[in-house]
Amino acid sequence: MREQAFFLAFENLFDSGDDLDDLIALYSDNVCEVSSYAKEVFYGLAEKTEELDNIINTYSKRWNTHRLPKVSLAILYVSVYEIMYVDDVPDSVCINEAVELAKKYGEKSDASYINGVLGSVVRGKK
Numbered sequence: 339m340r341e342q343a344f345f346l347a348f349e350n351l352f353d354s355g356d357d358l359d360d361l362i363a364l365y366s367d368n369v370c371e372v373s374s375y376a377k378e379v380f381y382g383l384a385e386k387t388e389e390l391d392n393i394i395n396t397y398s399k400r401w402n403t404h405r406l407p408k409v410s411l412a413i414l415y416v417s418v419y420e421i422m423y424v425d426d427v428p429d430s431v432c433i434n435e436a437v438e439l440a441k442k443y444g445e446k447s448d449a450s451y452i453n454g455v456l457g458s459v460v461r462g463k464k
Contacts, residue, residue: 340416340435342376344443345369347383348412358384383419390418397458400451409444410452417456421463429460 342365349361358381362372372380383390391403394414403411417436420427433456440449 339373339375340379340420341439342370342372343379343383343416344412344439346372346376346380347415348408350380350384351408351412379416379419379424382423383415386419386423387415390415390422393418393422393459394455397455397462399454407444407448410440410448413439413444413448413452414455417452418459421456421459429456429463433457433460 346361346365349365350358362377362380366372394406394411395402398406406414413436417432420432421429433453436456437449437453440452444452
């Protein structure tokens with residue numbers, strides 16, 4: 339479910355003018371049916387992109403959201419959204435799964451960078 343939300347967020351970074359429902363339909367038609375959780379996260383992060391940018395920029399030491407690789411940014415959007423707005427997912431699960439996504443889809447250094455940013459977000463939230 340989280341990986342689906344990541345794929346949608348990633349695609350939306352390239353086609354941000356597209357309708358969210360069109361992106362979901364495109365994914366569903368070509369890959370697999372999108373889970374309700376992935377849709378909820380995707381709609382939520384699309385609604386709160388400005389807030390998420392501010393949070394990421396606050397805790398990101400070296401890069402702002404305009405300079406981050408799109409894979410890393412999509413992972414951070416999904417994870418920060420979950421940490422800040424989804425109460426029934428433990429923060430440690432969000433971080434762990436974000437790191438796994440970064441290892442799978444990102445560059446070598448992305449996983450440790452994402453882990454550091456998300457750890458700072460969690461500490462700052464408390």
